[in-house]
Every structure is written in structure tokens, then in C-alpha cells.
Amino acid sequence: MSTYISKRLIYMLIILLAASLLVFSLYALTPGDFISGNLKLSPERKAELREIYGLNQPLLERYFIWMKNALHGDFGYSLAQQTPVLTLFNQYIWNSFLLAIVSTFMTWLIAVIIGVNAAYKQYSWFDTLVMVGTFAAMSIPSFFIGLFLIKVLAVDLKWLPPGGMLATGSNATGLAYLREVVHHMTLPVIVMTLLGLGSLTRYFRSNMIDVIKQDYIRTARAKGLTERKVLFTHALRNALLPAITLVGFELPALFGGSLIIEKIFNWPGIGQLYMQSFGLRDYPLLVGFTMLIAVLTVIGTLLSDILYHIADPRVKL
Amino acid sequence: MSSMSEISTGKVPKRTPLKSSIWKQSMHRLFKDKLAVTGLIVVIIMFIACFIGPIFSPYSANKIHMNIMNHPPNMRHWLGTDGLGRDVLTRVLQAGRISLTVGLASMILSVFIGTLLGAIAGYFRGIIDQIIMRAADLLLTIPSLPLLFIFGALLSEWKVPTDYRMYIVMVMLSLIGWPSLARMVRGQMLSLREREFMQAATVLGLSSRRKLFHHLLPNIVPLLIVIATLNIGGSILTESVLSFFGLGVMPPTATWGNMIDAANNMLDFQNRPWLWIPPGFSIFVTVIAINIFGDGLRDVLDPKKKR
Numbered sequence: 001m002s003t004y005i006s007k008r009l010i011y012m013l014i015i016l017l018a019a020s021l022l023v024f025s026l027y028a029l030t031p032g033d034f035i036s037g038n039l040k041l042s043p044e045r046k047a048e049l050r051e052i053y054g055l056n057q058p059l060l061e062r063y064f065i066w067m068k069n070a071l072h073g074d075f076g077y078s079l080a081q082q083t084p085v086l087t088l089f090n091q092y093i094w095n096s097f098l099l100a101i102v103s104t105f106m107t108w109l110i111a112v113i114i115g116v117n118a119a120y121k122q123y124s125w126f127d128t129l130v131m132v133g134t135f136a137a138m139s140i141p142s143f144f145i146g147l148f149l150i151k152v153l154a155v156d157l158k159w160l161p162p163g164g165m166l167a168t169g170s171n172a173t174g175l176a177y178l179r180e181v182v183h184h185m186t187l188p189v190i191v192m193t194l195l196g197l198g199s200l201t202r203y204f205r206s207n208m209i210d211v212i213k214q215d216y217i218r219t220a221r222a223k224g225l226t227e228r229k230v231l232f233t234h235a236l237r238n239a240l241l242p243a244i245t246l247v248g249f250e251l252p253a254l255f256g257g258s259l260i261i262e263k264i265f266n267w268p269g270i271g272q273l274y275m276q277s278f279g280l281r282d283y284p285l286l287v288g289f290t291m292l293i294a295v296l297t298v299i300g301t302l303l304s305d306i307l308y309h310i311a312d313p314r315v316k317l
Numbered sequence: 318m319s320s321m322s323e324i325s326t327g328k329v330p331k332r333t334p335l336k337s338s339i340w341k342q343s344m345h346r347l348f349k350d351k352l353a354v355t356g357l358i359v360v361i362i363m364f365i366a367c368f369i370g371p372i373f374s375p376y377s378a379n380k381i382h383m384n385i386m387n388h389p390p391n392m393r394h395w396l397g398t399d400g401l402g403r404d405v406l407t408r409v410l411q412a413g414r415i416s417l418t419v420g421l422a423s424m425i426l427s428v429f430i431g432t433l434l435g436a437i438a439g440y441f442r443g444i445i446d447q448i449i450m451r452a453a454d455l456l457l458t459i460p461s462l463p464l465l466f467i468f469g470a471l472l473s474e475w476k477v478p479t480d481y482r483m484y485i486v487m488v489m490l491s492l493i494g495w496p497s498l499a500r501m502v503r504g505q506m507l508s509l510r511e512r513e514f515m516q517a518a519t520v521l522g523l524s525s526r527r528k529l530f531h532h533l534l535p536n537i538v539p540l541l542i543v544i545a546t547l548n549i550g551g552s553i554l555t556e557s558v559l560s561f562f563g564l565g566v567m568p569p570t571a572t573w574g575n576m577i578d579a580a581n582n583m584l585d586f587q588n589r590p591w592l593w594i595p596p597g598f599s600i601f602v603t604v605i606a607i608n609i610f611g612d613g614l615r616d617v618l619d620p621k622k623k624r
Contacts, residue, residue, distance in 0.1 A: 015451075019458045026467045031474030131352070135612070139550060139605035141557050144597035147580045151594075155587055252460070259462050260558065278466060286463070293460040 001309075005302075012298045016291075020070075023290045024063045027283050034079040034281050053079065066287070076284035080277065085288040089270060095165060096257030096269030099185060103192035104250055111197055115204025116236060122209060130201065137198030146191050146264035153187060160187045163266035188265040192258065203246075207239040214238075241311050248304030252296040256289075343539075343617045353613020359606035363599075367413030376404035379569055390591050397591040399579070409595050412571035416600070419487055419566070420553035427491035427552075428545045431498025432534070438499065439506025440529050450503065453496035461493045465555070468492075469564025483566045486559065490552050498544065505537045539618035546611035550604040557600050573600045 035041065035049050050056045054065070069076065075085040118130040154162035161167065161184050172180050211217065212235055220230045257271030266272065270289065277285045347353055376394075382402030390397040396405035434453075438446040456464075468489045472482060509515065510533065518528050553573075559565030560574030568575055576596040579585045585592050 015454055015458055018455055022455065023459060026464070030467050030470050128352070132609075135605050135608050136601075139554075139601055139608050141554055141561075141574075141577075141597065141600050141604075143558060143561050144577055144600065147577070147586070148594065148597065151580075151586065151590060256460070274463070278470075290460060290463045293463075294458045297458055297460070 005306075008302060008305075012302065016294060016298060019294050020067065020287075020291055021063060023294070024066060024287055025059060027286050027290075028059050028062065030281065032281050034283065066284075070291075075288045078277070078282055078285045080280045080282045080285075085284050088273065088285065089288065089292065092268060092270040092273045093255060093257070095267065096262065096271060097255060098181075099188055099192065099262075099267060099269060100254045100257070102185065103189045103196065104254065106189065106193040107196035107200055110193065111200035111204050112236075112240070114197075115201045116208050116231065116239070118201070119205045119208030119212060119239075120231060130205070134198040134201045137194055137196075137201075139198075140195065142191070142195055142258075142260050143264055145194065146188075146261060149187060149191060150264070160184075162187075163264075165268050185267075188261055188267055191265075192261055200246075203243065204239065207242060208235060211235045211239045242308075244311055245304045245308040248300040248302070248307060251300030251303065252293050255296055256293045347613055347617045350613045350616065353610050353616075356606040356609035356611075356613065359602065360610060363413065363603050363606065364417060367410050367417055370410040371407055371414075374404065374407040374410070376407045379403065387589060389589075396595050397589070399592055400585070405591060405595060408571050408576065409573070409599055412573050412576050412596060413599060413603075415483055415566060415570060415572045416553055416556060416574070417603070419483055419490070419556045419572070420549045423487040423490035423494065423552045423556075424545055424548045426487060427494030427498060428541060428548065430491060431495040432502050432537075432541060434495065435499035435502025436506055436529060436534060439503035440510060440525070440533065446503075449499065453499050456493070456496045457500075462558075465489060465493060465559055466562070466564055469559055469562075473564070479567045479570050483570060483572075486556060486565050489559075490555055493555075494548065494552070498548075501544070502537060502541075505540065506533060509533055509536055543611060543615045543618055546614055547608060550607040550611070553600060553604055553607075573597070 033050075033055050035046050035053070035055065041049070047056075054062060057065075066076065073086075077083065078085055078088055081088060114130055118127045121127050150162045153159050163184075165184050166172070166177075166180050167184075170180060217230060217235055220234045221227075225234075255270075257269040257274075259271040259275055261267070262269040262271035263275045274286065274289045277289075380403065382398070385394075385398050385402040387400055388394055388398045390405075394404050394406065396409065399405055399408070434449045438449040468485075472485055477485060515528065515532065518532050523532070556565055556572065557574030557577070560567075560572045561577050563575070563578065565574060566572045568578075573596040577593045579589070579592040
């Protein structure tokens, strides 16, 4: 196992290095740079600024400088905000995390409840309804459902605020601050939960169906246990176990924010930061963000494989 | 006794291929699945409406009428008109042509690339396998949305004519789509090549090409059909996201995604929902129908996977 993990770690490192070169070159290839977008500058000043930022150097040289600094934990300065990229990430990432952790929790909770019930009543009308519902959840364009709910719940009915994290010009503190944030995050959390429900509900349902057919469930019933106990103590535990491998795959979503949802709801998270920076061609930030997700993806996959081994020791790594 | 006479005259009786009966059985079971059939019917209606519908529309999708700007839905214009006086229903159908074509074409392309590379990697192993799978790993590591955004921005800079953009969007989507497919096909190949019938094929001295295309690939066709079907829905969704952010297919070529772009305008968003809600619902209805049908197909063609 330890040789497997060390081999795996070396491979991860190589893939990430290759990915960083590719990502860096692609962003450098993206037309325009941070300076060319500014119309107020004279050509001389632009050349001067490019010199200062090092944008006039050859691509590979820029990459190696970036890489050298990155290995020292320095991901450069955001050109637009003149702040270290990591400081900015630290500032925005927790807003993304808040949104992600609440909606992930809601998704898992609801998916387990619906999945177990649908599996128990397999082929009933409730089950069919759940199946259609999960397909619906998997087929909604995320940006459209976001816009649609803003239109209905925020603009027309005025139940919830349309976007942002706080009301404009708000300086609430303490409990009032908390209430305001909760009020603002309700809508994005509903959308993210809805979008995640589809595949997860199907997953729990099919796991549960597999487990219910096992001999030990029949034994539990034969012992005269209540159906409730059989279902929620004996069956659910075994149906949940394989799901811990999914935790790893959630990692990029938990810390990487959601580009689309944060943009639509104007949520001050890291995804929204990326979307703003994309138009400005703020390379250090764009490269930093993309590599952050890549690192999280790679770590998440490794984590999943290890958890899979722990959950089911028969699986060889 | 026709068969007897055939044998006595030395003629080989015509063999009915077994394959067709398996397909027939599958289709028979598929048509018993009411949900899947409903999905299929909706998809067919959507295709017919988008590809034939605009021909019967009295309005042109791109002709500008300044005197009937921003009319809400009425008897003459069932879904109203937009800011340039164009009939929204006609535009939604016209946009559907592009969205469905892009979804279908990028599916075909990514299934083709993914199957070919996955099959080659899994069959030949060795260095070629390493190269293909490392490339796939690399593409799977980089988040796909930023990757697509970069390509979209490149397209805008290279001044790709809007007519051609849709073809490049197809290529972009399949570039993102092939790695996971190749991985799966390779896995199937690895298990299939160890089976007895492949040993028999080797003993018979068949060429690699024949083994690959006549003995291995046909075995994964059912699985490919299922994945391809579900892939169309995914492609339509991704295309709509890109076009919504102005990085996919651009106006005047309408797609469902870039029609929803109207919602980025505060006035249109609040007061003229008929501009952006119909294309959104079209995406939703089409993708859900494709997914339900694809799942029905999976039940029939891939019995190992339970619903």
C-alpha cells in the first residue's frame, strides 16, 4: 500500500507539472493581456508596464519564473487588485466553501432519504416519480434554473434577495449579519442542492436496492426486527459505506466554488473572482485558480481510491 | 423439404444472422418501457419541430421589424417578439437546429475519438497506451470549464466567422469529452482481450486489425450506444453554458444558450421573460427526454447495470 501511494504521488506530481505548463501556455496564448485592455495608456507606457510585469519575455522563461516562485509558495500578484493571489484566494474561498458545504450537506441528506424510500418501494408510483425527478435534476441547465428562480422568487414574489451576500450598503454585525447572509444564500443553496440531487439520489437508490436483496437483510427480517430497524440500521449502513468514496470527488467542488452559480447569484466566492478576472486577463489569478482546481481534483481522486480501499478491503490498490 | 434439397445440391442454406434477433429482442423490450418510449417520442418531436418547423413559420428568424418590437406573446406571435421585432418562436426553433446539431455532432466526434484511442490503447498496450492514457489523464486533471473558456476567447480573437464558430465549438466539446470515454473503452478492451474467444481468434491467426474491428469493438457497441445517447444531453448543456457566456456560438446564429443571454439585460430579464424562458425550457425538455431514453436503452443493452 505504501509503495502504491508513493508511486501514485510521484505520478500525481508529474501530471500536475505537465498540467501547469499546459495551463500557463494556454492562458498566455489567450489573446490580449492585462495591459492591452486599458485604453487610457499610451503605447510607450504600455510597453513600459509590460516590461515591469515581465509580459514581454518569452513564454517558457515566464513559466519557469512562475514555477520557481510557485514551488516556494508564491503564486504571484493579481495584476488587477495588486494583492498576492493566495491572499485573495484566502479571502474569497471561504465564501465559496460556505455555499458548497451547506448545499452538499443538504444534497446528501435529501438524497439518502429519497433514495432509501424509493428503493424500498421499488417500481411503485413514488419510485417512478423519483426517477423522473432525478432525470429532471440532471437535465436542468444550471444557469437557467438560477435565472428562473431569481425571476420568480426574488423579482416577482420578492421572497428572497436576488444575489450578493449582504444587502447593499449593509453594515450589520453579529446575529443580524448572520441572518442577512443566511437570507442571501438560501436561493443559491436551493439551486445547488437541486442540481446535485439527481445523480446522488440514483446512486443511493441503486445501492440500497442491492443491499435489500442480500441474505443478511432476510435474516434480520426473520429475526423479527421491525421493518424500520432493518431498513435504517442494517441496510442503510451498508448502502452508505460505498458512498464515502464520493467524498474525494466532492473536494474540487467544495473549495473550488462554482463558476456558474456564483456568477449568476453574484456571490463573492472564488468562482466569481475567476469570472471577473477572465475578462481582465489577470493571468496570475487565472493560472492560480485553474491549478488550484487541478490540485484538488488530483488529491480528491487519490483520496477516493484510499477511502475505497478502507471501505472495502477486498479492493486491492 | 427445401433444406434437404439445398444440402443435396451442395448449396449452403442461408444463415440468418443471430445478431439481428438479439437486437430485435432488445428493441422489443425497449418499446415495453413506457418512460423510455415517451422520451424517444419527445426527442423525435423536438427534432421535427426544429428542423421542419421553421419552414412553415410565416416569419423569418433574422428579419428585423422595427414596428413590432418587444411584443408579449399574442395570437400572431405565440411567444412574442424580441427587441428587433423577430418572432421568438421561429427563433427558438431555428436555434434548436443549431443546438441539436452541435450536441449530435460533438457526440459523434467524441465517441469516435474516444473509442478509437481507447481501443488502440487497450489492444496494443505498451508505449502507445502510455501516451494516450497520459494525455487523457492530463485533460481530465485540468478543469473543463476554464479550458473551454480559454478556447472560446481564442476563437473570438482569431475572428472566426460566426458561421464557422459552431463547427469549432463542436470540436472543442469533443476535445473535452473524449478522455473519460477512452478510459472506459480501454478498460473494456483489457477485460475482453483476455477472453477465450480472443484466444481462438489469435489461434486462427487473424490480423490485429480484424481482431480489433471485427471481434473486440462489436462487443462494446451496446455500451457505446448508451453512452453516446447520454452524451448528447451533456453536450447540449455544455454548449448552452458556453453560448450563454458569449464564448460559444455567437449571434446572429441563434442557439438556445445565447438566446438566454437576453436575461443578462436587466429590462429583458425582469419585464420580458418570453425572450429567455422558452429557450431554457427547450433545453430542459430536450435533455431530460434524451436522458430518459438513454436510461431505458441502458436497461436493455447493458443488463449488468441496474437502474
